[in-house]
Amino acid sequence: MKVSPFKLERYFDKYEFSAPYLLSSSDCEPLLLNELLEMADENSRSEWDVLKLGYTESKGDPAFRNEISKLYTSITSDEVLVLVPQEGIFIAMNVLLEEGDHIVTTFPGYQSLYQVAEDIGCNVCKWEPDQNLKFQIQDLKDLVTDKTKLIVINFPHNPTGALISKNELDDIITIAREKGITIFSDEMYRFMEYDDKDRLPSVCDLYENAISLFGLSKTFGLPGLRMGWLTTRNKKFMQEFVNFKDYTTICNNAPGEKLGTIALQNKEKLIQRSLGIIQKNLPLLEDFANRHNKWFVWKSPKAGSIAFPELKINGTVMDFCQDLVKKKGLMLLPHDVYDFSRKHVRIGFGRKSLPEALTVFEKYLKEENI
Ligand SMILES: Cc1ncc(COP(=O)(O)O)c(C=O)c1O
Structure with missing residues (x-):
């Protein structure tokens, strides 16, 4: 059996280890070896x-x-x-x-x-x-x-x-x-x-x-x-x-x-650690969504560390994401990598750096007049 390219993994491979601001990761903040030990x-x-x-x-x-x-x-x-x-x-x-x-x-x-x-x-x-x-x-x-x-x-x-x-x-x-x-x-x-x-x-x-x-x-x-x-x-x-x-x-x-x-x-400690990060980040993201609700349509998740808001923007979501990562080093995940036709992006909020990433995102929006 021949396998087809895994679009999401290929997209991550391009930016995950070079972009300083990851706003699309699905995992919660990884632990250090010593923290676990x-x-x-x-x-x-x-x-x-x-x-x-x-x-x-x-x-x-x-x-x-x-x-x-x-x-x-x-x-x-x-x-x-x-x-x-x-x-x-x-x-x-x-x-x-x-x-x-x-x-x-x-x-x-x-x-x-x-x-x-x-x-x-x-x-x-x-x-x-x-x-x-x-x-x-x-x-x-x-x-x-x-x-x-x-x-x-x-x-x-x-x-x-x-x-x-x-x-x-x-x-x-x-x-x-x-x-x-x-x-x-x-x-x-x-x-x-x-x-x-x-x-x-x-x-x-x-x-x-x-x-x-x-x-x-x-x-x-x-x-x-x-x-x-x-x-x-x-x-x-x-x-x-x-x-x-x-x-x-x-x-x-x-x-x-x-x-x-x-x-x-x-397990209880680790679950609470992840939920703690998520519960701190989610209100910040919701505030961001409220401020930009003309083009950033928030769809509330019920669980996990990712959401899939809709983007009402001119142009393609892929171009938007590529421009953002090239100019500001901020990574989002366009709907295309999911083979999904509606205009959405995947946002990840399990990382501690989310407040910093949102500040960079706001700066980009201001500079681009969005
Ligand atoms: C729904 C789902 N299943 C399976 C996996 C694969 O997990 P791993 O990357 O740890 O192999 C992922 C990873 O993103 C996932 O989101």
Whole structure:
């Protein structure tokens, strides 16, 4: 199978490590190694000090899988496969899908959630939100057919920060169960709901033929560890994922697993750290949106570290973003990298530098008379 270019990753590659002001990152402020190590209890700290840099267990370190299983209500450590988050999507789609299969997926979205299926030769139907960026269940129902093999959902959603309700999620599971459809649920932004009451259960806890994806990159501020996991109660899927992983990474990096264990032993602290940054930044962004509401139409997210406001500007959003990054070194993400036709930008507000970035943005707008 040949893979198509990943537009968002190629765009980030151009600017992420040269632009001084990042206003589109999806991860929360990454931790320093020492910050994380300071959270380790005595036992974990001494295990870290004598960590052997050998090959590791293919499914993941048992202690790490045990910590991961505690994030779910019904998942045992045997039902966890540790891998890189992006690898989890690639493996799952390759295992679950064949040329000609019909799938339905939330859209716009993180490209691999639909692109791998398209590259395999599947018929991909896109479940798009309405003008207010709300996903309507009826629209999903209209897309599902008797031939649908897989429903791919991503809540909290990248890039809109949208959530659905628990009842709506139950509706999706009912349809899937009735028609024998598998669900792949990307839950990378879980635990970043602004109101705890909005938090959805993990789909792998609700449905026996679901696979959930989660990891340490976003909520836990540890994207450089490259640690994520698939969870499923379906034993056949799990065995096939394990078999496939022998051709991608075989096993995980030992330091990442040990640091990941320390992170999950301190999960409450890390979640609160990320939510704290978000809750400080969101009002500043909303103020900015109010001041510029003629052309910058704010669409409130319900969870996560990103939003997808609409831009009512002359010219293309791509030109706007390119001019801004060239003149001021400030990076936004245009809707084009999402293959989405409506004029939006992705804004990230999980970084501590957001106030500074907004000041630079305001300066640009003033200079350009916008
Ligand atoms: C929804 C979603 N899924 C998966 C991933 C992949 O995570 P990672 O980059 O840590 O592999 C991302 C990263 O941006 C994402 O936003």
